[in-house]
Amino acid sequence: MAFVPTMGALHEGHISLIVEAKGPNTLVIASIFVNPTQFNNPSDLEHYPRMEEKDIALLEKAGCDIAFLPSISEMYPEAHKGHWDYGLLSSSLEGKFRPGHFDGVLTIVKRLFEAVSPDRAFFGEKDFQQLAHIKRLAKEEFPSIEVIGCPTVRESDGLAMSSRNLRLSAEERKIAAIISAILFDMKEKRADFTPSELESYGRSQFELASGIELEYLEIVDQKTFAPVADWADSVEPIILVAAYVGSVRLIDNLML
Ligand code: AMP
Numbered sequence: 001m002a003f004v005p006t007m008g009a010l011h012e013g014h015i016s017l018i019v020e021a022k023g024p025n026t027l028v029i030a031s032i033f034v035n036p037t038q039f040n041n042p043s044d045l046e047h048y049p050r051m052e053e054k055d056i057a058l059l060e061k062a063g064c065d066i067a068f069l070p071s072i073s074e075m076y077p078e079a080h081k082g083h084w085d086y087g088l089l090s091s092s093l094e095g096k097f098r099p100g101h102f103d104g105v106l107t108i109v110k111r112l113f114e115a116v117s118p119d120r121a122f123f124g125e126k127d128f129q130q131l132a133h134i135k136r137l138a139k140e141e142f143p144s145i146e147v148i149g150c151p152t153v154r155e156s157d158g159l160a161m162s163s164r165n166l167r168l169s170a171e172e173r174k175i176a177a178i179i180s181a182i183l184f185d186m187k188e189k190r191a192d193f194t195p196s197e198l199e200s201y202g203r204s205q206f207e208l209a210s211g212i213e214l215e216y217l218e219i220v221d222q223k224t225f226a227p228v229a230d231w232a233d234s235v236e237p238i239i240l241v242a243a244y245v246g247s248v249r250l251i252d253n254l255m256l
Pocket of ligand 1: 007016017122154162
């Protein structure tokens with residue numbers, strides 16, 4: 001059985017996971033659960049888009065067999081949140097700027113894995129650091145579950161699809177496309193720069209853009225999450241970025 005956990009407000013990125021999960025003779029189960037323990041900002045949780053009926057129709061159309069919509073009391077009989085420390089993976093980037101976020105993610109993924117007991121589970125590379133955490137969780141605590149990462153699905157202007165994009169005004173939505181444009185530009189210029197020069201170049205492009213506030217932009221190794229000082233240090237570098245457009249926090253990444 002294949003499992004696709006989501007927080008709903010489904011878009012083509014989520015649907016790509018369902019399509020990837022759906023093989024011959026494979027039962028696909030998708031969950032929709034807005035997980036309170038992974039939100040470190042109460043306003044973000046309050047404004048998180050919810051549209052269950054539309055989501056269920058989309059899942060059905062995509063060939064999903066079972067939609068699992070647990071209640072808060074079902075997932076959290078007691079308000080316990082676990083704690084995991086995977087070193088740099090947990091303390092850097094999203095771990096640094098959203099304290100407790102990955103503990104919330106792993107708490108719910110653990111409960112969902114226990115409830116659903118899938119053979120394979122599908123997650124997006126859009127949330128690259130989350131995917132790395134879940135791979136580690138599975139390796140250590142659910143060795144029978146295979147965690148599969150799927151490529152980021154983008155809008156035609158390059159913006160990574162995200163449920164949070166629904167909260168952008170028309171003007172903010174246009175501005176948000178700058179995030180991926182900077183990432184693609186950086187990738188093109190990789191050969192011209194050292195990693196730290198390329199980071200500085202990317203950050204300066206964010207400074208030039210109006211309406212976007214950069215939270216972080218770093219080039220790290222995909223496996224260790226260690227900063228890449230020299231291209232020779234890493235065969236798999238990745239740029240990871242978080243930025244605010246208005247009050248909406250968006251993340252994106254690009255493998256170099
Ligand atoms: P969410 O509902 O945002 O928690 O996302 C549920 C799953 O969909 C996670 O594994 C995400 O990484 C994945 N996902 C979200 N956006 C995208 C995207 N644009 N492309 C591919 N996967 C995505």
